[in-house]
Amino acid sequence: MADGSPHFRPWTPARRTRPLGLLPFLWVSWRDPLTMWSERHFREPQLYGNSRLGEILVVSHPEGVRQVLSSNAANYEKGALQRRVLGPMLAEGLLLTEGEAWRRVRRILAPLFTPARTATMTRPMADCSRRRVESWRLDLGPRVLNLDAEMSGLTFDILSAALFSDQLDGDAEGFERALNGFLSLAARIDPLDVLAAPDWIPRLGRVTGAGAGRFFESRVSALVARRRAQVEAGDVVADDLLTALLTARDEDDGEGLSDREVASNVLTFILAGHETTARTLGWVLHLISRTPEVAARLHQEADAFDAEAPDWADRLPWTRAVIEEAMRLFPPAPTLARRALGPDVVGGQAIGPGTAVLISPWVLHRHELLWDAPEEFRPERFLPENRKSVDRWAYIPFSAGPRVCIGAAFALNEAMIALATILKAATVEPIAPTEPRPIHQITLRSAQPIRLRLRQRQPLNPHP
Numbered sequence: 044m045a046d047g048s049p050h051f052r053p054w055t056p057a058r059r060t061r062p063l064g065l066l067p068f069l070w071v072s073w074r075d076p077l078t079m080w081s082e083r084h085f086r087e088p089q090l091y092g093n094s095r096l097g098e099i100l101v102v103s104h105p106e107g108v109r110q111v112l113s114s115n116a117a118n119y120e121k122g123a124l125q126r127r128v129l130g131p132m133l134a135e136g137l138l139l140t141e142g143e144a145w146r147r148v149r150r151i152l153a154p155l156f157t158p159a160r161t162a163t164m165t166r167p168m169a170d171c172s173r174r175r176v177e178s179w180r181l182d183l184g185p186r187v188l189n190l191d192a193e194m195s196g197l198t199f200d201i202l203s204a205a206l207f208s209d210q211l212d213g214d215a216e217g218f219e220r221a222l223n224g225f226l227s228l229a230a231r232i233d234p235l236d237v238l239a240a241p242d243w244i245p246r247l248g249r250v251t252g253a254g255a256g257r258f259f260e261s262r263v264s265a266l267v268a269r270r271r272a273q274v275e276a277g278d279v280v281a282d283d284l285l286t287a288l289l290t291a292r293d294e295d296d297g298e299g300l301s302d303r304e305v306a307s308n309v310l311t312f313i314l315a316g317h318e319t320t321a322r323t324l325g326w327v328l329h330l331i332s333r334t335p336e337v338a339a340r341l342h343q344e345a346d347a348f349d350a351e352a353p354d355w356a357d358r359l360p361w362t363r364a365v366i367e368e369a370m371r372l373f374p375p376a377p378t379l380a381r382r383a384l385g386p387d388v389v390g391g392q393a394i395g396p397g398t399a400v401l402i403s404p405w406v407l408h409r410h411e412l413l414w415d416a417p418e419e420f421r422p423e424r425f426l427p428e429n430r431k432s433v434d435r436w437a438y439i440p441f442s443a444g445p446r447v448c449i450g451a452a453f454a455l456n457e458a459m460i461a462l463a464t465i466l467k468a469a470t471v472e473p474i475a476p477t478e479p480r481p482i483h484q485i486t487l488r489s490a491q492p493i494r495l496r497l498r499q500r501q502p503l504n505p506h507p
């Protein structure tokens with residue numbers, strides 16, 4: 044809370060007074076791209092530059108965002124940088140494919156994420172959340188928890204239930220360790236990648252993260268092969284996302300996905316779906332630990348939460364609004380990068396083929412031309428009665444247009460259920476005045492784990 048405003052204003056890194064030169068830019072991209080933004084990025088609708096790195100356009104106005112992500116999306120691809128950073132493991136997954144290959148996989152996967160299919164996950168989401176809260180044993184007294192680790196564990200349990208019906212053979216922890224190793228080492232933006240240096244030059248993170256990558260690939264490939272054999276033998280198999288991936292067919296030509304494509308998409312769902320939702324929950328818990336009046340509203344909703352009620356989601360308007368506001372202030376995917384395939388004019392600026400176009404939810408969601416008090420935590424913005432005044436193209440935590448996040452509804456349901464379950468059982472309090480500091484490492488994480496004190500409110504009722 045600052046300047047007499049009653050609203051909480053979370054800590055954010057200082058903005059640069061001037062945009063960076065080339066070498067400092069490369070260093071900052073490696074260390075933390077969040078600190079590369081300058082004051083001008085948050086004040087001006089777009090910024091264009093032409094340097095030894097090529098043309099770069101940063102777009103932060105709704106009309107430009109709509110053009111690049113939707114109305115002229117065909118003119119933009121994700122570009123080599125993302126494939127280089129994430130590519131080796133995820134090359135054939137939905138997140139990284141392009142053109143006709145992407146359209147085919149998206150057509151095949153769309154039925155797996157319909158509202159009806161997502162609704163079947165409500166019960167497993169609630170069960171995993173309840174088990175996680177019970178494991179904290181708050182009945183024995185208040186506890187300080189590393190909520191980043193706990194939320195990663197929880198969203199991993201949920202994804203593992205959705206994908207494999209919990210058939211990770213008791214090695215969920217090893218799996219998760221490998222995932223974290225990959226994220227913290229392999230997946231930083233390497234200056235060599237920004238300069239598009241040839242692939243044979245070893246990248247520090249890539250080398251140190253290779254073990255984690257191999258572990259992942261071999262585990263997932265084994266799971267896929269085993270389930271494929273069961274499906275082909277006509278065995279009774281679990282009704283989960285893995286079976287759905289193996290049996291889904293393209294409505295155009297009746298073809299399904301190869302084992303490699305299935306494995307690549309399983310890895311994509313884990314990487315795209317687990318970390319993002321966990322980070323969202325971590326930031327939400329931090330924000331409500333600092334705002335007791337908002338926490339009180341969420342506790343009230345949580346007390347009445349019943350995952351069995353068909354309209355459970357409609358009964359959590361504040362819970363949903365807090366999650367949406369947390370993703371405004373701390374968007375889990377802080378920057379979307381595109382490369383122009385052909386010439387275009389964006390916001391009056393002519394750009395050529397090959398131009399890097401950056402749309403940063405971090406900048407857009409805090410842009411001074413687009414939001415009242417952009418730095419303040421004001422969940423009311425997202426209550427049903429105010430939601431329509433939020434511009435569709437100014438708020439894009441899940442991106443927008445044809446490549447919008449396929450798991451957005453899954454993620455929102457998951458976050459609401461997890462939060463309501465946690466807050467039904469516990470209150471959350473900060474343990475120190477120092478706030479967690481956001482850092483951009485593919486997702487928007489906290490530089491130090493978010494640690495909070497949880498105190499029991501009431502024991503959770505087990506399901507009948």
Ligand code: HEM
Nearest residue numbers: 137138315316319320375376440441442446448449450454
């Ligand atoms: C709070 C949670 C989540 C956030 C903030 C989020 C955000 C995003 C964003 C911004 C994109 C677009 C990336 C780009 O265009 O460069 C995306 C794509 C994607 N997300 Fe999510 N995501 C979340 C959860 C999930 C979940 C739970 C799943 C799956 C179970 C998932 C699967 C995917 C996939 C497969 C894509 C690629 C879609 C395509 O290119 O067609 N995400 N997500």
